[in-house]
Amino acid sequence: MSVKDGEGGAPSQDGRAYDLQVYPRLSADCPSCCTLKVPKEATAASVIQDAALALGLDPQRLYVLAEVKECGGEEWVLESGDLPVQRVLLWPRKAQEQHPQSEGFYFLLQERNRDGTIHYVHLPALWKEQEAQKLAARGFLPPRHDDFDDxxxxxxxxxxxxxxxxxxxxxxxxxxxxxxxxxxxxxxxxxxxxxxxxxxxxxxxxxxxxxxxxxxxxxxxxxxxxxxxxxxxxxxxxxxxxxxxxxxxxxxxxxxxxxxxxxxxxxxxxxxxxxxxxxxxxxxxxx
Structure with missing residues (x-):
């Protein structure tokens, strides 16, 4: 995901639009990346909606946007009200302006199951209990619950x-x-x-x-x-x-x-x- 001044799209309160590159991890035939022009105030929910439309995804399915910072081993699922652009503005300057996934700062679009867990097509052995617990501790995989305290x-x-x-x-x-x-x-x-x-x-x-x-x-x-x-x-x-x-x-x-x-x-x-x-x-x- 990269950020720069956009010439089109929805303007922010500061008069700028930002190019956001979203990398889907959904299926083998899905495009590797989509670019969106969004305002600074765009929420994760609106970015997900725009990305799903741009990629031609099934609107009946549930999706999540995850911020990846490989340098710190962090992979965090964004809440619907989080602001992706503001997160990118906290990344290193090089990662903000131009970066492939190899730079280690990017966003992933994943599919969410009905029970709240995430469907990982690229990790077939993910559901081993030990691996699932590791990802849950890092905030990327919602923990499986028999009940919810909230x-x-x-x-x-x-x-x-x-x-x-x-x-x-x-x-x-x-x-x-x-x-x-x-x-x-x-x-x-x-x-x-x-x-x-x-x-x-x-x-x-x-x-x-x-x-x-x-x-x-x-x-x-x-x-x-x-x-x-x-x-x-x-x-x-x-x-x-x-x-x-x-x-x-x-x-x-x-x-x-x-x-x-x-x-x-x-x-x-x-x-x-x-x-x-x-x-x-x-x-x-x-x-």
């Missing part, structure tokens, strides 16, 4: 897939699942040993989604956002009767108290916990 990552997002995913996780005693920044909790109606102080420490000051979904992660994000931004934070707990709202409230208070006082219980905590069942707290604002 519903937004489901390959197909519909009521059936959501319920199946929640059911699979529940059977594995994973009662928490993210939907973006929202935490979904399924009441197990029994005690699980995932609320002791070591879990408070584990989730302390971590970005949401980096670790397995947990109610302590929500409390931690709210607590540190309050300290960082000096703005009141709000946690809303909602659900049907018997879904576990009161118990979730107790877990939140325990976690927030541990974070603020480094594990020492206080009279304030005991007062709030004692009043919770009476008041049926649904909304907390922490100052």
């Amino acid at each position: 519903l937004c990552n489901l390959p197909a997002l519909n009521e059936s897939s959501i319920l199946d995913n929640l059911r699979n996780r529940f059977h594995k005693k994973k009662i928490y699942t993210y939907a973006g920044s929202i935490l979904i909790a399924i009441n197990p109606f029994k005690f699980l040993s995932i609320y002791n102080p070591k879990y408070v420490k584990m989730y302390e000051n971590h970005q949401l989604g980096k670790l397995e979904p947990h109610i302590f992660a929500i409390a931690d994000v709210a607590y540190y956002a309050m300290l960082r931004k000096r703005v009141n934070q709000c946690i809303v707990i909602s659900g049907e009767s018997g879904s576990g709202k009161t118990q979730s409230t107790n877990f939140l208070i325990h976690c927030l108290t541990a974070l603020s006082q480094k594990g020492y219980a206080s009279g304030v905590e005991r007062t709030i916990l004692g009043a919770g069942p009476v008041l049926e707290v649904r909304l907390f604002v922490f100052v």
